[in-house]
Amino acid sequence: MTKLQFNAMLIKTITTSAMLLLAVIILSPFLWMLSASFKIQADIFNYPIEWIPQELNWRNYATVWGEKYQFVQYYWNTIKITVFTVIGSLLTSSLAGFAFAKLNFKGRDFIFLLYLATMIIPSQVLLVPRFIVFDYVGLVNTHLSIILPGIFSVIGTFLMRQFFLTIPGELLEAGKVDGAGYWRIYWQIFIPLAKPALVSLLILTFTWTWNEYENPLIFLRDTSLYTLPLGLTNFVDENGTDYTLVMAASVSALVPLIVIVAFFQKWFVEGISNTGMK
Amino acid sequence: MKENIAGYLFILPNLLGVFFFIVLPLLFSLYLVFMDWDYLKGFSGLTFAGLDNVVRMTKDEYLGRALVNNAVFTAVTVPLAMVTGLMLAVIINRFVYLKNMLRTIFFLPYVSSLVAVSIVWSVLYNARSGPINSFLRDIGISNPPGWLASPQWALIAIIILVAWTYIGYTLVLYMAGLQGIPKDLYEAASIDGANRATQFFKITVPMLKPTSFLIAITLIISTFQVFAVINIMTQGGPLNSTMVMAYHIYLQAFQYYKMGYAATLSWLLFCMIFIVTLVQWRSQKKWQQHF
Numbered sequence: 001m002t003k004l005q006f007n008a009m010l011i012k013t014i015t016t017s018a019m020l021l022l023a024v025i026i027l028s029p030f031l032w033m034l035s036a037s038f039k040i041q042a043d044i045f046n047y048p049i050e051w052i053p054q055e056l057n058w059r060n061y062a063t064v065w066g067e068k069y070q071f072v073q074y075y076w077n078t079i080k081i082t083v084f085t086v087i088g089s090l091l092t093s094s095l096a097g098f099a100f101a102k103l104n105f106k107g108r109d110f111i112f113l114l115y116l117a118t119m120i121i122p123s124q125v126l127l128v129p130r131f132i133v134f135d136y137v138g139l140v141n142t143h144l145s146i147i148l149p150g151i152f153s154v155i156g157t158f159l160m161r162q163f164f165l166t167i168p169g170e171l172l173e174a175g176k177v178d179g180a181g182y183w184r185i186y187w188q189i190f191i192p193l194a195k196p197a198l199v200s201l202l203i204l205t206f207t208w209t210w211n212e213y214e215n216p217l218i219f220l221r222d223t224s225l226y227t228l229p230l231g232l233t234n235f236v237d238e239n240g241t242d243y244t245l246v247m248a249a250s251v252s253a254l255v256p257l258i259v260i261v262a263f264f265q266k267w268f269v270e271g272i273s274n275t276g277m278k
Numbered sequence: 279m280k281e282n283i284a285g286y287l288f289i290l291p292n293l294l295g296v297f298f299f300i301v302l303p304l305l306f307s308l309y310l311v312f313m314d315w316d317y318l319k320g321f322s323g324l325t326f327a328g329l330d331n332v333v334r335m336t337k338d339e340y341l342g343r344a345l346v347n348n349a350v351f352t353a354v355t356v357p358l359a360m361v362t363g364l365m366l367a368v369i370i371n372r373f374v375y376l377k378n379m380l381r382t383i384f385f386l387p388y389v390s391s392l393v394a395v396s397i398v399w400s401v402l403y404n405a406r407s408g409p410i411n412s413f414l415r416d417i418g419i420s421n422p423p424g425w426l427a428s429p430q431w432a433l434i435a436i437i438i439l440v441a442w443t444y445i446g447y448t449l450v451l452y453m454a455g456l457q458g459i460p461k462d463l464y465e466a467a468s469i470d471g472a473n474r475a476t477q478f479f480k481i482t483v484p485m486l487k488p489t490s491f492l493i494a495i496t497l498i499i500s501t502f503q504v505f506a507v508i509n510i511m512t513q514g515g516p517l518n519s520t521m522v523m524a525y526h527i528y529l530q531a532f533q534y535y536k537m538g539y540a541a542t543l544s545w546l547l548f549c550m551i552f553i554v555t556l557v558q559w560r561s562q563k564k565w566q567q568h569f
Binding site for chain 1: 384389447
């Protein structure tokens with residue numbers, strides 16, 4: 001090993017250690033949350049911070065998941081809404097994205113531009129009229145009021161279009177020559193090729209829907225319909241100053257999602273990189 | 279011809295949804311700007327108001343505060359998240375082992391539920407005995423900030439938290455952008471004797487312009503709409519120091535049921551976002567490369 005290579009390695013090792021330290025600092029709110037969730041109320045603000053509690057107190061979790069609160073219900077509601085939204089938006093987005101990228105039809109680019117333009121509309125502009133209409137047709141206080149608007153994703157269409165653009169148009173022509181209709185070309189040629197993009201969109205939509213707060217806050221009234229974020233705020237309202245309980249509830253709401261996203265991080269990163277959209 | 283029909287059929291499901299859940303509400307909302315609606319009376323509470331709602335904005339004591347707070351919030355949060363994300367991306371991209379692991383860690387805050395994160399930070403910020411202030415006292419700051427309880431510090435506290443969540447987003451996009459810069463540019467520059475700093479400012483930053491533009495636009499749009507953090511942590515307080523447009527609109531619409539006025543405020547927010555986006559777009563035609 002030359003001196004130069006050694007120096008490069010040394011620098012790399014030092015920066016890696018520095019970055020790991022920074023990573024721990026970035027993660028410290030989560031670490032604090034985790035450790036606080038196992039403490040008893042009297043110890044929570046002890047300083048120096050006891051990152052590892054002297055004894056693990058599981059009682060907070062027992063309370064959070066006990067019969068008095070509806071965390072199981074919140075989870076179930078969130079899963080239900082998320083699954084329907086994800087499936088629906090994958091379907092409509094891949095259909096529209098395919099057409100916008102690969103089919104020539106009149107007004108295509110104009111419609112697509114309008115699509116893009118809708119992305120700058122703040123959700124507040126849409127929430128008021130949506131609430132009025134949903135109230136009128138009886139959708140307020142149902143899960144459909146969250147699922148329905150979520151199914152038609154402009155960002156999803158954008159992501160799928162960008163992906164389909166990278167697939168050579170010859171595949172479409174070849175399909176046509178073989179006598180396949182557009183549906184078969186879409187379903188049997190393009191969808192199998194689009195798996196990476198679909199997985200990216202899946203994990204993105206999953207996360208957004210799972211974490212959605214403003215829509216459920218406005219449209220859902222009964223606590224039995226609440227999603228996880230809403231249930232969590234509800235829990236905090238009831239147990240405001242019992243911070244250890246609140247932290248156990250936060251861990252219960254956060255950790256499963258964090259594990260899933262960390263597991264799928266490659267797809268997630270690709271999805272964000274390809275759309276640049278939140 | 280056949281392709282025309284197929285094209286329309288393929289976009290139809292999505293188009294219908296966009297029409298019913300975006301275009302129609304948008305038009306309805308514009309109509310509401312000119313109406314007064316006592317919502318609790320149902321449709322009979324709907325009366326024509328002309329420009330009353332617009333005039334009312336000039337007398338709204340919260341509006342000025344909300345606009346200033348929104349401007350400050352965006353103007354600080356976006357550059358903060360962008361600069362931090364860029365620096366981390368450059369370092370992680372070139373000078374570390376465990377690249378993927380580090381990237382995953384840094385973007386965990388971004389994918390976490392903002393609700394849960396806000397709740398955790400509320401406790402961290404606890405002025406009397408929270409861990410942040412305990413730490414500050416420990417390192418010799420005898421009078422640490424009151425954070426969420428203090429009118430001077432509440433907005434800053436929120437900015438820190440939100441920037442923390444956005445770093446993962448800017449980092450991921452910048453890392454993707456860095457992959458697109460040809461390596462030989464740096465080699466040529468170092469042969470010419472350019473040092474690391476010069477390379478960063480003369481190659482990295484200009485080459486990342488499209489990425490920066492994309493990040494700036496998306497972050498500006500989303501920071502203008504900041505809501506969840508405010509609703510959970512401060513409810514616009516203390517003393518309106520964290521009052522922002524989205525929260526003001528929410529209160530008007532869903533606490534006081536002033537639908538017409540809420541719609542008017544939301545259009546003001548929309549106009550602001552529209553103008554900022556337009557100005558940015560004009561100043562950076564390069565964005566079009568992205569399509």
